[in-house]
Amino acid sequence: MSKQGWGQGSGDQPPNQRAAKRRAVLEAGARLFNDQGYEQTSLEEIAAALSITKRTIYYYVDSKEDILFGCHQLGLEFLGETMQQAQDETLPVLDRVQLLIRGYCAWVSGDLGATIAMVREHSLSPERQAELRESKGRVDHQLRALIAQGIEEGVLRPCDPRLVTAAIFGALNWIPHWNRVASPVPQEEIAEQYLSLMMQGLMPDSQQA
Amino acid sequence: MSKQGWGQGSGDQPPNQRAAKRRAVLEAGARLFNDQGYEQTSLEEIAAALSITKRTIYYYVDSKEDILFGCHQLGLEFLGETMQQAQDETLPVLDRVQLLIRGYCAWVSGDLGATIAMVREHSLSPERQAELRESKGRVDHQLRALIAQGIEEGVLRPCDPRLVTAAIFGALNWIPHWNRVASPVPQEEIAEQYLSLMMQGLMPDSQQA
DNA sequence: CGGTAATTACACTCATGAGTTACATCATTC
DNA sequence: GAATGATGTAACTCATGAGTGTAATTACCG
Known part of the structure; x- marks a missing residue:
């Protein structure tokens, strides 16, 4: 007691x-x-x-919705750190992409991060939904921009950054849907496999790592 | 009236x-x-x-749950056709993989298919949940097997078929989460971009298409 | 035309769960 | 050892929505 x-x-x-x-x-x-x-x-x-x-x-807390929104806020706070790192313009674009993907993978494997991938937004008030979409949009935009830059620099093959970004985040967001089990696949292992799939899928035929 | x-x-x-x-x-x-x-x-x-x-x-219908379960059943029935096509052993493995991905993409873009990606299972009775997981497992297994076969044949690079399959279905399952809007990206366009990302990501350095 | 199937109208039961009220109790600190 | 903060108790309100009962009404088929 x-x-x-x-x-x-x-x-x-x-x-x-x-x-x-x-x-x-x-x-x-x-x-x-x-x-x-x-x-x-x-x-x-x-x-x-x-x-x-x-x-x-x-x-x-003031309400149940408060808890859900709080999860999102707190979660996005953490993701912010990863986004900062990937912001570093002195790094090569490819490294920044990898940093972002790896960080997002770790993030979405945690309880707070997973919430964004697991809980639909409908339960929040319209204003809060909008705020959330804003934040999600920023992450999305960052990867898109990186990929676009990679294409310009010629280190990535031409493709539609919007759809490729959607594919990548889709794959990542789906992780908690199958990996929340008794003995989950270690998050680092997932990141490695995903990265080799995506990086090789993004690079031009010439420069394979 | x-x-x-x-x-x-x-x-x-x-x-x-x-x-x-x-x-x-x-x-x-x-x-x-x-x-x-x-x-x-x-x-x-x-x-x-x-x-x-x-x-x-x-x-x-007998209940609300009946409707949800009915959606899944009916949806999976349609997906069955795609799975049949990809079963054809006279086709090259790579073609079968593409067939499956393309078909799944089309399927998950429809209302009935999207339900599997959009609605969590918790609302169904345990027995029905199990039945569903069974069906989903079959699809998952088919792609895994194809990829494993591709690796054996040497037309795909070595990788963990389980994780790669998870990545692919994750990307596909996420489609309805962002593409259910007023003017959605045509499903064929998505399939093309996803396929080039994934196919190139899967192939060995040698034989780039 | 008469019978059966489909549909409506609508009032009802019932369970669930969010959020509240008011009060008692314990803990902490000065 | 009184004031303040933190937690428990327990009964209560209230809205929502699934599912039902029943009788009346309409469409369709032979």
């Missing part, structure tokens, strides 16, 4: 306990949403997963 | 009206499920889409 002890992932002191616990709620929510779907998950279940009361959850 | 006229896609005569109308219900359901999600779609909405009463829907 101990009352504390469900919120600290890193050793934060009391002032940040609140944030840590809110985050614990989001992560528990993400896990359940991914496993059972958003609509099929009740707040009682999230509470139970944390050995907490529904009432307590409302002490940290 | 005319009472007929919502069920005939092909010119079937009265004896098959029942089947045709049941199918109309399934297809209307599929469309709405794909657009708004299964849980977010009420039977009243499906009825409204057909200018029908909820009560009438229950004249053709």
Whole structure:
């Protein structure tokens, strides 16, 4: 019946306990949403997963939708780091593409990242849907731009960057749909296989690695 | 207020009206499920889409779950035709792979096919979930086997058929997630781009088409 | 025309789950 | 040891939507 002890992932002191616990709620929510779907998950279940009361959850979030949106926000925050790295213009384009794909693969393999691939947007308010689409659009756009640049530079073969990007993110987004099992394929292994498929699929006939 | 006229896609005569109308219900359901999600779609909405009463829907199906499952069954029936074609052992392996991918792309671009990619399984009974997974497994297995064979024959480079298959179906399954818009990219165009990406990604350095 | 199949109208039951109310309790810290 | 923050208890409201019951109505077929 101990009352504390469900919120600290890193050793934060009391002032940040609140944030840590809110985050614990989001992560528990993400896990359940991914496993059972958003609509099929009740707040009682999230509470139970944390050995907490529904009432307590409302002490940290305003609504169920809040949890879902929080998952997305927090998740996209993490993805931001990967996007930053791939932004580095001193690196060769191909490296940047690989960086982005590898990072996205790792990201979508986690609970928060997977939420974007597993939960449809319909459950959010229109404004929040729009905000999300905005963010997703930025990631999409970054890969598209990289591929377009690669084509210009001649290190990638001519193709439609929009469709190729869709194919790549499709493959990546689908990972949590089949790999959330008892003994999942290690995320790094997936990344390697996907990368060799996609990189070779993108390069011109000349310069095969 | 005319009472007929919502069920005939092909010119079937009265004896098959029942089947045709049941199918109309399934297809209307599929469309709405794909657009708004299964849980977010009420039977009243499906009825409204057909200018029908909820009560009438229950004249053709037993439950909401029945509709969803019916979509899957009917959809998989269509996919079966594609799978048959790709079964033809007199064809070169690469052709069979292409046949399968092209067919799947067309299939997943339709309402019934898209349902598998858009609606999570949780809403079905465990038995039906199992049955579905069975069917999906067969498709998956077919592509895996083809790729494995291609590797053996040396027309494909060595790789993990399981992961490559996951990547390909992931890319394809994601199509309805972004292409269900006012003016979608023609399904054939997608297939071409995806095929050149994947085929080139799969072939050994030697024999580039 | 008469009978049967299809469809409507519509009121109803029932379960579920989000979010709330009001209060009690424990913990912490000054 | 009182004030404040955090959590529990438990009953409650409320909307939604699946599925049903029943009787009336319309279309169709022989």
